[in-house]
Amino acid sequence: MQMKDLPEGWQLIQLRDAVTKVGSGVTPKGGKESYQASGIPLIRSQNVLDGVLDIKEVAFISEKQHRQMSSSAVYAGDVLLNITGASIGRSCVAPHGIGEANVNQHVCIIRPTAIITPQYLNLVLCSSYGQRLIDSYQAGGGRQGLNFEQIKSFPIPTPPVEQQRLINGAITTWDDALKLQARKLQQLRKRKKEVAFRLMSGTKRLEGFTGEWRNAILSEFFARLTTRNAVGNTNVLTISAQQGLVSQTRYFNKSIASEEVSTYYLLNRGDFAYNKSYSAGYPMGVIKPLTQYDQGIVSPLYICMRPITNDGGFFEHFFEIGILNRGISRIAQEGARNHGLLNVSARDFMELDVRIPEADERRAIAEVLNTATKEIRLEEDKLAALREQKRGLLHQLLTGQLRLS
Incomplete structure (x- = not known):
């Protein structure tokens, strides 16, 4: 954006000329072990969302640590900007009534002068203009981190x-x-x-x-799928709890698959895959059908299966609400987790018990x-x-x- 592009009365100013502070905190001595059940809130990058400060799961530090970190104390009206990691570029305004609080090294405090309101500055940072600006400072588009001098040099249409x-x-x-x-x-x-x-x-x-439901096993309704990618398909999929089976390039903005994908499983539309990764809200992993593409490939770490009955999508909903979680928990080997995956064998998975109505129901x-x-x-x-x-x-x-x- 150039000055000539701005309306009369507007200025394109460097952020350094409209703030009294640009800086972040540090990790308290002792790291996570120093966190307390209560005390002074320590705002981390996971608390700074797009335009919102979320302190439902905030960490707490002692008043002594807070005093030792006085240079990174947060005040109402401060603009908080994530400057490292996957959430780089998210920002919000510290609300009135926040009380005493601090930030760690991943969150930058920007304290505007009267030239620019905190709410307006946050809008600029959250906008497509602001995000492109932040991206432009990341070597190779990796979005690894911003330093304070880069932030101070941001040109802000004001x-x-x-x-x-x-x-x-x-x-x-x-x-x-x-x-x-x-x-x-x-x-x-x-x-x-x-x-x-x-x-x-x-x-x-x-x-x-009114008919009685019966007990069955998963393999009565699905055949395990182990077809390798012999056709050279390059549509590498990942499982999102919200979006289902989606292309890695769409989900991560890059492919994180191995260069060699001939050993990946080939899925057709309607096939299911089970991602054994456990995460918040999905302690037993996620099972989703392929609905967005005619074909795709997934890591051989997934358990894949193909429906052998016509249930009109019944099992998509069945898996979505987590009815299998208890059974998966039973067959998962306790304490044996590899790369964040539950240790669940395909054989045990396909033999899981399900209580089921007849096909018409x-x-x-x-x-x-x-x-x-x-x-x-x-x-x-x-x-x-x-x-x-x-x-x-x-x-x-x-x-x-x-x-x-």
Whole structure:
């Protein structure tokens, strides 16, 4: 962005000329062992989200450590910017009422002067302009880290303060709409999960179905899939709990697969894969079908299988709500975890017990849940459209193409 591109009355200023502080903290002596159950909040990169400070799982340090780290004390109105790691570039404003707090070395404090409001500066950093700026300082696009001199040199398009406040007010209104839509989505997902669990566990029966459920094993409904990638497919997939089986390049913005992928398993649309990685909210891993591509390949660390019955998508919902977790926990070897993976053998997995209704009831349950899924996806599309519209509006406001009065 050049000065000639800005409206009359705007300035393109280096951040150093509009702040009284750019700096971060340190890891307290003793590292994690020094954290306490209560005390002074220590803000880390996982607490700084896009435009929001999330302190639900904040660490705490002692008042003595806080005093020793006085140069990195946080005050209301400070802009907090993640400067290292995968979350580099996320920023938020420390809210009023934050009280005493501190940051570690991964979070930079930017303290603006009266020239620029904290809310406006945060909007610039969160915008596509700000993110491109941050990317431009990363050698090779690796986004490994920012230093303070780089941050101070950021060119910030700066309108008069009153215009900054109007811009922030307009975006706040948009954010309120986004929050309402996100809350609606959350409620729909919660409702679907509750209905799915009741239907899948048999505590609620659909009208017209009274037959007894039976005990079976997973291999009655799936055949284990071990087809190697002999066709040279290069669509390497990974499992996301939210997005399902997706391309690695789309999920990570790069491929993290081995150069040699001929040993990877080849999946067709409708096949399932089980990622044995455990994570928060998914202690027994994730099982997802391939729905977004006709074919793809996955690491041989995954357990893959192909449906041999027509259940109308019943098992996609069955796996999604975690009914298999208890069984997986039973067959996983305690204490034997390799590279973050549960030690679950394919043979034991395919022999897991399932309590199941007959085929016609499975298809009826799937139809109910498929309808709920379609409703959720419509609302997800609305949320995505709102976010895209906000990005477009923010770009117009930050470049002065759209003036508020």
